[in-house]
Amino acid sequence: MSFSSPASVLEVELRPDRPPVLRVETPVDAARWAAEHREALRAQVTEHGALLVRGLGLREPDRIAAVFKELGGPLMAEREAFAPRESHGPGLYSSTAWPANQPMCMHHELSYALQVPGLMLFACPVPPAEGGATAVADAEAVLEALPTKLTERFEREGWLLTRSYNDEIGASLAESFGTDDHETVENYCRAHAIDFTWQPDGALRTRQRRAAVVRHPVTGRRCWFNQIAFLNEWTLAPEVREYLVDEYGEDGLPFNTRFGDGDPIDEDVVQLLNATYEEHTRREPWQAGDLMLVDNIRTAHSREAFTGDRQVLVAMAEPQRLAEYGPHPKGSRR
Numbered sequence: 001m002s003f004s005s006p007a008s009v010l011e012v013e014l015r016p017d018r019p020p021v022l023r024v025e026t027p028v029d030a031a032r033w034a035a036e037h038r039e040a041l042r043a044q045v046t047e048h049g050a051l052l053v054r055g056l057g058l059r060e061p062d063r064i065a066a067v068f069k070e071l072g073g074p075l076m077a078e079r080e081a082f083a084p085r086e087s088h089g090p091g092l093y094s095s096t097a098w099p100a101n102q103p104m105c106m107h108h109e110l111s112y113a114l115q116v117p118g119l120m121l122f123a124c125p126v127p128p129a130e131g132g133a134t135a136v137a138d139a140e141a142v143l144e145a146l147p148t149k150l151t152e153r154f155e156r157e158g159w160l161l162t163r164s165y166n167d168e169i170g171a172s173l174a175e176s177f178g179t180d181d182h183e184t185v186e187n188y189c190r191a192h193a194i195d196f197t198w199q200p201d202g203a204l205r206t207r208q209r210r211a212a213v214v215r216h217p218v219t220g221r222r223c224w225f226n227q228i229a230f231l232n233e234w235t236l237a238p239e240v241r242e243y244l245v246d247e248y249g250e251d252g253l254p255f256n257t258r259f260g261d262g263d264p265i266d267e268d269v270v271q272l273l274n275a276t277y278e279e280h281t282r283r284e285p286w287q288a289g290d291l292m293l294v295d296n297i298r299t300a301h302s303r304e305a306f307t308g309d310r311q312v313l314v315a316m317a318e319p320q321r322l323a324e325y326g327p328h329p330k331g332s333r334r
Contacts (some may be wrong), residue, residue, distance in 0.1 A: 002214075010040050012051070016018075018049045018284040019136050020294070024055040026289075031066035037334075038071055041293065047199050049299035050136045050197075052284055053291040058123040061088040064313050068092065068121045072295065076253050079178060079188075080113050081171040082231065082255055088313060095303065095312040100325045102237055102289065104303040106137050106277035107230035107314060109296050112161045112190050112210050117316030118217070120294040120301065127286040129308025134292060135283035137300045138251070139223035143213060146224065150269065154212035157260030162253075165204045169244065171255035173204055209260050214322045223298055229273035232257045232265055268298030277302075286312070297322075 014020045018307045022044070027033035033056070034041070044051045058064045065088070068075060075091025086094040098104050110116050120132055142150065145150060164172045174180040177188055185204065195207045214225045233241050233256050244253055258264055276301065294301050 012044055015250035017054050017169050018282045019050040021052045026055050026057045029314050030056045030063055031070050034067045034070040040329055044135045045293045045295050049138055050294045057289040057293050058291055060123045063127040064123040065089050065092045068315045070120055076319055077314040081176050083171050084175050091315050093314050095314055101305050103305045104302040105230045105274055106234050106302045107227040108225050108300050111226050112208055115319045115321050117296050120296045121315045122292040123198050124286040124290045126309050126311035127288055128185040128306035128310035131304050132306025132310045133283040133304045135281045137277050137280040137301045139225055139278050139298050139300055140221050142276055143224035158209050159226055160209050160260055161257040163206045163255050164252045217320055225297055228271050230258045231260045232269040232270045
């Protein structure tokens with residue numbers, strides 16, 4: 001993700017409480033406009049970590065996909081999804097299915113995978129009536145703000161993601177791995193450093209340890225890069241957590257996170273992480289046709305609670321295999 005054009009080519013509005021915003025006159029051909037301005041747009045993302053472009057009039061999936069490909073190149077197919085999405089074409093998805101009244105806390109997309117998207121692309125055909133912003137937070141600033149003792153432990157041990165797949169909560173086996181064939185799933189797990197266990201009822205449980213702090217592939221700066229808080233049980237609404245524990249047991253939650261050595265993460269740690277994210281959050285309400293580009297490694301993003309209809313299409317591009325992720329032992333059956 002290196003670009004030659006200076007970010008100053010575009011006149012971008014900068015405010016501390018929101019992501020950079022670029023206002024443009026609606027072009028006749030949005031994809032052509034994106035191709036002509038790609039280097040300047042990407043330079044803004046490199047400098048600021050995110051960019052909201054307003055005025056492109058992105059409403060139809062085909063037009064959105066064309067713009068995304070001009071800006072990000074080939075789009076990634078999602079694997080290891082934690083919740084379902086609708087497909088709108090190769091590499092183009094709906095936003096994650098998640099209750100409208102519950103926020104999706106700050107996270108970096110697929111930070112638990114060995115190959116992660118370097119760039120996230122969002123477009124909003126239909127904005128919500130209220131709320132629903134895709135907010136962002138600088139991962140360098142968050143790391144600096146967190147207590148050193150805590151970040152040193154995570155940097156030393158990494159973090160552990162545990163998952164239990166079922167057909168009721170979260171992504172199913174087929175939605176996450178692209179298949180429900182056991183042998184194919186096992187081969188994927190082994191190749192991606194994921195430990196797996198098949199339960200007596202045929203359900204799959206997995207464990208994968210990943211780095212919590214990584215260096216940005218372009219800047220070399222250390223970033224707080226993970227989904228420790230978002231996928232932890234204490235981030236769930238209390239009534240949702242209580243239901244899931246009653247239904248599936250403490251060890252059978254659809255997803256949960258731990259310290260890298262397997263110790264549980266206390267509720268106060270999760271609250272601290274989410275509070276620190278909130279202190280560094282920048283938000284701008286969606287308007288119809290908006291485009292947003294996010295450096296997925298430098299910048300965390302969230303989805304805030306909303307009312308009304310909300311349609312946001314998402315793509316992932318520029319796959320990165322971060323040095324801190326490897327080498328890892330191959331995943332195995334436990």
